[in-house]
Amino acid sequence: MASHEHDRAAEQGERSARKLGLVAAINLVGFIIELAGGLMFGSVALVGDALHMLFDALAYVIAYGATVIARRSNPGGRWSYGLHRIEPFAAFLNGVLLVPMVGYLVWESYQRYLSPVDIDAGMTLVLATGGLVINLASVYVLQGGEMSLNERGAFYHLLGDAGASIAVIVSMLVVMYTDFLIADPLTAVLIAMLIIWSAIILLRESGAIFFQGSPVDxxxxxxxxxxxxxxxxxxxxxxxxxxxxxxxxxxxxxxxxxxxxxxxxxxxxxxxxxxxxxxxxxxxxxxxxxxxxxxxx
The missing domain is CATH 3.30.70.1350 (Cation efflux protein, cytoplasmic domain)
Structure with a gap:
């Protein structure tokens, strides 16, 4: 029985590693495109969405590394259960890494509120739509079957990313048709709130494992x-x-x-x-x- 369970865990770990690696690559590409566009076209909301993608990509890289290490570690000796604890540790670290991004977005949004800048709403809208497509593609890669803690963490991140991309699209439509420039920093603050929510979920789930909470009733x-x-x-x-x-x-x-x-x-x-x-x-x-x-x- 033990051998069967270890084989099942190894198979799940290999599948999880492949998914997380692919999602990390997709989001790194999206980050580069959105960051360049946000800086070129003056949208702090798009920069915020890009940073969200960056930190998510870093989170997926960490999760990928943790999954690979856990999968390749054989129980025995000093580590009688292998290194599976790396998974909740990586998830906790990912949650902590979201905090500085929130601080930057709120600060930059406040500066834009004090001094609004011109925005190329049309190009920003195109890039935000591309970001939404990337998020949906990543969700498609992860969904299906039982997800590990790190996969669920990535899934929550991606849902937040999709919501952030939609918010950027809506704000750019507002800027295009009403010239209400403050919609851009307000959207960035909304994205920051989504990031905080993602962090809370991830920290709560990983913390429950660290503090030995029971996973069942x-x-x-x-x-x-x-x-x-x-x-x-x-x-x-x-x-x-x-x-x-x-x-x-x-x-x-x-x-x-x-x-x-x-x-x-x-x-x-x-x-x-x-x-x-x-x-x-x-x-x-x-x-x-x-x-x-x-x-x-």
């Missing part, structure tokens, strides 16, 4: 195990996650079995339940009879 797991034939009580139950794809449990059960074969069967049933119903791939189950003879597996 512990009471539901307890009730399901207690419903198994042969289980008297659960004396101790702990569930936590190493990464978004590897959950771990430690269970201390008092049983009512009458033979070693029945006890072994109960342990196997508990493992099967944890894997099939709750996707807990690593579990230590200790079964204790009333005579306090121990079985640990």
């Amino acid at each position: 512990v009471d539901e797991v307890r009730a399901s195990i207690e419903d198994l034939d042969g289980v008297e009580t659960i004396e101790d139950l702990h569930i936590w996650a190493l990464s978004s794809q590897i959950s771990v449990a430690s269970i201390y059960v008092e049983d009512a079995t009458s033979s070693l074969e029945e006890r072994d069967s109960l342990v196997a049933d508990i493992h099967d339940l944890l894997t099939s119903e709750f996707d807990i791939t690593h579990a230590t189950v200790e079964v204790v009879a009333e005579s306090h003879e121990h079985t640990l597996t």
